[in-house]
Amino acid sequence: MKKHLMILFVALLSSAVAFAQAVKEATVKISGEVSAPFELKLADINQFPQTQVSRKDRDGKDHIYTGVLLSAILQKAGATMGKDLKGENLAKFASVEASDGYQVIFALAELDKEFTDRQIILATTIDGQPLAPTDGPFRVIVQDEKKPARCIKQVTGIKVAFAK
Amino acid sequence: MAANKNIPVTSSIRRWLLPCFALVFIATIAWTYQPDPIPMGPYQLVYPANFGNRINVPDDNPTTQQGVYLGRMLFYEPLLSANGKISCGTCHQQALAFTDGKAFSEGVDHTLTPRSSMSLANLLWARKFFWDGRSESLEKQAAVPMTNPHEMGQLMQTSAHKLMKTAPYPELFRKVFGDEGIDGPNIMKAIAQFERTLISANSKYDQYLRKQYQPTRLELQGLALFENAPQPAKSIRGANCARCHGGAKTYMELFHNNGLDSIPKDIGIAELTGLPGDRGRFKVPTLRNIALTAPYMHDGRFKTLDEVLDHYSDHVKRSESLSPFLRGESNEVNGKSLALKPEEKKAVIAFLNMLTDSTFVTDPRFSDPHQNIAKNK
Numbered sequence: 001m002k003k004h005l006m007i008l009f010v011a012l013l014s015s016a017v018a019f020a021q022a023v024k025e026a027t028v029k030i031s032g033e034v035s036a037p038f039e040l041k042l043a044d045i046n047q048f049p050q051t052q053v054s055r056k057d058r059d060g061k062d063h064i065y066t067g068v069l070l071s072a073i074l075q076k077a078g079a080t081m082g083k084d085l086k087g088e089n090l091a092k093f094a095s096v097e098a099s100d101g102y103q104v105i106f107a108l109a110e111l112d113k114e115f116t117d118r119q120i121i122l123a124t125t126i127d128g129q130p131l132a133p134t135d136g137p138f139r140v141i142v143q144d145e146k147k148p149a150r151c152i153k154q155v156t157g158i159k160v161a162f163a164k
Numbered sequence: 165m166a167a168n169k170n171i172p173v174t175s176s177i178r179r180w181l182l183p184c185f186a187l188v189f190i191a192t193i194a195w196t197y198q199p200d201p202i203p204m205g206p207y208q209l210v211y212p213a214n215f216g217n218r219i220n221v222p223d224d225n226p227t228t229q230q231g232v233y234l235g236r237m238l239f240y241e242p243l244l245s246a247n248g249k250i251s252c253g254t255c256h257q258q259a260l261a262f263t264d265g266k267a268f269s270e271g272v273d274h275t276l277t278p279r280s281s282m283s284l285a286n287l288l289w290a291r292k293f294f295w296d297g298r299s300e301s302l303e304k305q306a307a308v309p310m311t312n313p314h315e316m317g318q319l320m321q322t323s324a325h326k327l328m329k330t331a332p333y334p335e336l337f338r339k340v341f342g343d344e345g346i347d348g349p350n351i352m353k354a355i356a357q358f359e360r361t362l363i364s365a366n367s368k369y370d371q372y373l374r375k376q377y378q379p380t381r382l383e384l385q386g387l388a389l390f391e392n393a394p395q396p397a398k399s400i401r402g403a404n405c406a407r408c409h410g411g412a413k414t415y416m417e418l419f420h421n422n423g424l425d426s427i428p429k430d431i432g433i434a435e436l437t438g439l440p441g442d443r444g445r446f447k448v449p450t451l452r453n454i455a456l457t458a459p460y461m462h463d464g465r466f467k468t469l470d471e472v473l474d475h476y477s478d479h480v481k482r483s484e485s486l487s488p489f490l491r492g493e494s495n496e497v498n499g500k501s502l503a504l505k506p507e508e509k510k511a512v513i514a515f516l517n518m519l520t521d522s523t524f525v526t527d528p529r530f531s532d533p534h535q536n537i538a539k540n541k
Binding site: 023024026099100101102133134135153154 | 484491
């Protein structure tokens with residue numbers, strides 16, 4: 001009996017270890033034409049100023065999304081934003097990728113507040129609650145864009161590149 | 165001509181005799197001399213403009229005619245397997261749109277692969293390979309089945325060694341890669357070059373897009389259902405297939421949990437990412453030649469297209485990681501499933517049959533060259 005219990009215990013322990021190893025935390029990898037690439041975790045969000053954007057979802061209702069301006073994230077990674085966003089740097093874009101392989105792009109100038117007042121954020125909450133697992137934990141919300149196609153869900157990476 | 169009038173006939177014959185002799189002599193040499201059959205130079209990848217130019221060819225492996233020639237030889241070369249019986253072409257047969265018609269494929273050690281062999285078509289545009297997208301190039305992809313002990317089961321060095329001792333490979337590799345010769349990376353590069361040429365663009369659907377084919381009423385109904393998302397409030401019926409399989413290539417590089425299981429036995433890309441949201445998520449396959457590539461899904465669980473349609477229409481299973489567009493999409497107000505009518509399923513299948521490209525599956529450029537050589541001997 002003792003032997004069986006021991007085997008059961010070891011089996012449980014090893015499966016618990018395997019489960020702990022298998023489940024990872026979702027992150028957003030900022031890379032490409034940036035001087036300080038980094039990986040953004042959910043806990044890192046609080047170090048950025050929070051921005052709220054309201055937009056309609058598929059249910060036709062307005063929702064308040066809270067998150068960080070993409071420009072602030074790119075600025076931290078050392079992308080050419082603000083005063084550096086001129087000349088050839090205007091031929092740069094941010095390619096945002098989701099875990100299902102979906103991909104959308106934004107010209108850097110579309111994200112910079114010196115060019116536009118439209119806010120594009122990496123949202124982490126909807127109406128004060130964490131995003132649903134199928135949408136988050138990170139989702140881009142584009143203020144006032146007519147179609148939701150660029151409000152890309154389950155974001156895993158943002159890569160800055162030059163248009164060639 | 166007037167000047168020749170006075171020349172005697174015999175002298176005229178003599179004058180022509182020598183050139184005629186020379187001609188016959190040259191013709192005889194040409195007849196017996198075997199010209200180099202290996203085409204050389206850059207390979208022109210030809211495809212329709214509506215496929216787009218977002219192709220995936222690595223800078224260090226440009227496509228050449230000689231590279232494609234060698235790649236085709238290697239694709240069908242059983243020497244690349246441990247038992248000398250399995251080639252890439254074993255699990256990727258042209259007549260079946262480069263699948264093998266099985267749920268799982270048998271490897272050199274007689275075990276079965278964990279997932280179904282994928283159809284090879286229009287890989288020129290692909291950026292993620294395998295059901296879980298683990299490789300970002302055809303070059304890297306090729307190494308996996310070749311060296312996996314349960315598939316072709318042979319070290320690249322062993323394959324290279326075998327090829328070094330087999331004509332015409334040493335000469336062929338020299339023609340393609342210069343002095344680098346035969347090694348693992350070059351074997352994979354050549355195979356990848358051949359695979360990039362597997363372009364399927366002449367199905368009835370392509371012909372319809374080129375305005376060269378008028379679909380039947382049933383096919384057109386199927387196309388409309390294929391493209392539409394269901395909107396019962398507006399009386400728009402749809403099967404929502406284009407959400408993942410839309411566009412001229414009927415292929416978008418997406419990974420989805422399509423509701424096969426609530427608790428998947430195979431967790432798909434979650435095995436690589438460890439993310440709970442990726443459980444049961446697999447690559448969306450191309451629908452090109454879909455009528456030829458049964459059985460369906462990563463584990464070949466569905467034997468027919470009817471079963472596939474039944475799944476999407478009525479049997480999608482809920483789970484945390486089920487893709488959002490499969491949740492609550494219905495042709496009925498407040499419906500729980502897509503709920504396609506039997507005749508609508510028939511129409512979608514009629515459209516899917518339009519994706520069969522018979523020129524692609526019979527194109528001699530993609531066939532086994534060793535068989536042709538054997539036939540000509």
